[in-house]
Amino acid sequence: MIEVQQLEKNYGFARALKGISFSVSKGEVIGFLGPNGAGKSTTMKVLTGYLLPSGGGATVSGLDVVSHSLKVRRNIGYLPETTPLYGEMRVDDYLRFVAEIRGVGFTKRKAAIARAVELCGLARVTGKNIDELSKGYRQRVGLAQAIVHEPPVLILDEPTSGLDPNQIVEVRKLIRRLGEEHTVVLSTHYLQEVEKSCSRVIIINQGEIVADGTHDSLVSERPAGALRARVRGPEEQVTARCTEALPGCRVEVVARHDGAIDYVLEAGTDAAPVAEAFSRMVVQNGWDLLELVREKATLEDVFRALTQEAQREALHA
Amino acid sequence: MLDTVVILRRELKSYFLSPIAYVFGMLMLGVLLFFASTSLQNNGPASMQQFFALLPLILVIFVPGLTMRLWAEEQKLGTIQLLMTFPVRTIHLVLGKFLAAVIFLAFVLLLTIGLPLTIGAYGKLDWPPVLGAYLATVMFAGSFVAVGMFWSSTTSDQIIALLLSLVSLALLYALGYPVLIDLMTGSGWVPAWFVDLVNGISPFKYFVSISRGVIDSRDIIYFTCFCGFFLYANALVLNNRRHTG
Numbered sequence: 001m002i003e004v005q006q007l008e009k010n011y012g013f014a015r016a017l018k019g020i021s022f023s024v025s026k027g028e029v030i031g032f033l034g035p036n037g038a039g040k041s042t043t044m045k046v047l048t049g050y051l052l053p054s055g056g057g058a059t060v061s062g063l064d065v066v067s068h069s070l071k072v073r074r075n076i077g078y079l080p081e082t083t084p085l086y087g088e089m090r091v092d093d094y095l096r097f098v099a100e101i102r103g104v105g106f107t108k109r110k111a112a113i114a115r116a117v118e119l120c121g122l123a124r125v126t127g128k129n130i131d132e133l134s135k136g137y138r139q140r141v142g143l144a145q146a147i148v149h150e151p152p153v154l155i156l157d158e159p160t161s162g163l164d165p166n167q168i169v170e171v172r173k174l175i176r177r178l179g180e181e182h183t184v185v186l187s188t189h190y191l192q193e194v195e196k197s198c199s200r201v202i203i204i205n206q207g208e209i210v211a212d213g214t215h216d217s218l219v220s221e222r223p224a225g226a227l228r229a230r231v232r233g234p235e236e237q238v239t240a241r242c243t244e245a246l247p248g249c250r251v252e253v254v255a256r257h258d259g260a261i262d263y264v265l266e267a268g269t270d271a272a273p274v275a276e277a278f279s280r281m282v283v284q285n286g287w288d289l290l291e292l293v294r295e296k297a298t299l300e301d302v303f304r305a306l307t308q309e310a311q312r313e314a315l316h317a
Numbered sequence: 318m319l320d321t322v323v324i325l326r327r328e329l330k331s332y333f334l335s336p337i338a339y340v341f342g343m344l345m346l347g348v349l350l351f352f353a354s355t356s357l358q359n360n361g362p363a364s365m366q367q368f369f370a371l372l373p374l375i376l377v378i379f380v381p382g383l384t385m386r387l388w389a390e391e392q393k394l395g396t397i398q399l400l401m402t403f404p405v406r407t408i409h410l411v412l413g414k415f416l417a418a419v420i421f422l423a424f425v426l427l428l429t430i431g432l433p434l435t436i437g438a439y440g441k442l443d444w445p446p447v448l449g450a451y452l453a454t455v456m457f458a459g460s461f462v463a464v465g466m467f468w469s470s471t472t473s474d475q476i477i478a479l480l481l482s483l484v485s486l487a488l489l490y491a492l493g494y495p496v497l498i499d500l501m502t503g504s505g506w507v508p509a510w511f512v513d514l515v516n517g518i519s520p521f522k523y524f525v526s527i528s529r530g531v532i533d534s535r536d537i538i539y540f541t542c543f544c545g546f547f548l549y550a551n552a553l554v555l556n557n558r559r560h561t562g
Contacts, residue, residue, distance in 0.1 A: 011561065011562050012561075042562075045562070048402045049401075049402055050401050050402050051562055052559045070404045073402055073403065073404040078402050080398040082395035083395075084394055084395040084396040084399050085396070088331055088334045089327075089330075097323065097326075101405060102403065103404060
């Protein structure tokens with residue numbers, strides 16, 4: 001559905017995109033993740049035809065975004081980051097305007113608007129001026145605007161930013177519903193959002209893709225650095241031996257219950273040698289090792305590791 | 318071309334939905350009628366000459382106020398991202414906005430029709446020149462709108478757009494002003510071709526020609542070219558922003 005090849009974008013001397021490539025197949029919901037200024041919005045702006053690439057290229061439904069810009073734009077629904085709306089217009093007038101300019105035929109227009117209103121839960125506010133709406137409703141109007149012409153591809157730039165937790169849940173629900181019929185590319189700061197609504201994650205940092213895969217694959221690829229252990233023994237001795245046996249490892253007591261102590265051992269990168277050394281130490285001292293589990297990495301760990309690694313490398317270079 | 322009509326309709330609607338249009342329309346109408354009413358006081362012949370003589374200067378002041386927001390506001394609010402990602406050619410967007418602004422100005426002008434009607438009721442008014450002058454004014458206003466809109470597309474700051482338009486329209490107006498032209502020819506050191514060129518560029522000269530009631534195809538061609546030039550430049554500026562972001 002979407003093919004991006006070595007896409008580059010420069011703003012003057014600043015390189016916003018340094019040749020990224022990825023593809024999105026039909027029916028996928030892709031989450032773009034990355035710190036501010038990573039190039040998420042820029043990528044979306046190139047896909048929607050708002051910006052021209054400085055190098056490389058992209059196709060949407062097989063059509064080049066530069067040479068077939070108008071056709072590509074017809075296939076895309078776009079919610080820009082700033083949720084641009086005409087405040088003086090009524091919600092229904094606004095949606096009618098977008099439907100008209102997006103080429104929804106006169107006979108289908110009414111049904112198309114009704115569908116967008118229904119999907120986005122706007123029925124109560126169709127007669128209101130957009131200026132009078134709350135931030136949550138404005139965001140929904142922005143979404144309705146993006147889907148009114150039933151585009152095969154939806155591009156949503158931070159669809160949940162600035163919403164309260166209830167609204168976020170609603171918009172996520174809506175995105176999941178939209179994902180059933182549309183191919184969706186969305187960008188976000190919220191890591192849970194990706195876990196909850198996306199089938200695949202692309203992490204982008206400083207204009208480069210640093211990870212691309214399903215949530216589970218990204219998390220499992222990354223060995224978590226932390227272990228959780230439950231030991232029965234004299235606390236002070238255990239802790240002391242622990243620090244001796246595991247140099248460079250942070251040892252922390254997190255809970256105590258009837259003689260057993262819960263530890264969290266943070267090893268840094270790889271937990272496997274730490275697990276070995278720790279279990280050997282406990283057994284050698286004749287204490288009981290009741291539990292030893294590797295803590296699962298979260299997407300947050302992956303994100304932090306990937307984006308900060310690159311920063312560190314950039315600093316050293 | 319249908320796109321142009323859709324844009325035009327939205328623009329026109331938003332003129333009448335926003336208070337700016339009413340304040341603007343009323344002010345312009347007020348100023349027009351205030352100055353024009355002087356033509357009713359003296360016992361001279363029934364004519365609209367004074368009214369139409371004043372119009373260009375009033376348009377120099379009012380048109381930038383109308384056009385300054387046309388693109389600058391879209392750029393400030395980010396709605397430009399919406400417009401530029403619609404499956405519509407940029408020139409069609411430009412045309413839609415342009416025509417809406419011209420129609421709005423024509424509407425305000427139409428509200429002054431009471432003046433010639435009143436004059437006509439009390440004296441014998443020669444109607445063809447009056448209608449010609451109205452037509453000339455709309456075309457003249459159109460050329461000003463094209464210039465103002467062009468400046469608006471270059472910035473996201475409405476005040477900058479306003480100042481640039483004011484200065485360039487005042488200049489255009491002055492360049493066609495008969496006194497200035499006479500001065501230049503009379504001075505002897507300004508080359509004749511330059512005087513002709515300068516005089517030929519200014520829409521004012523063509524306005525004077527049409528407002529006499531004689532519609533010459535050359536005048537129509539001039540206004541079409543003048544507007545076409547600035548509207549095309551407008552679209553170029555907007556499209557060029559796709560490179561720079």
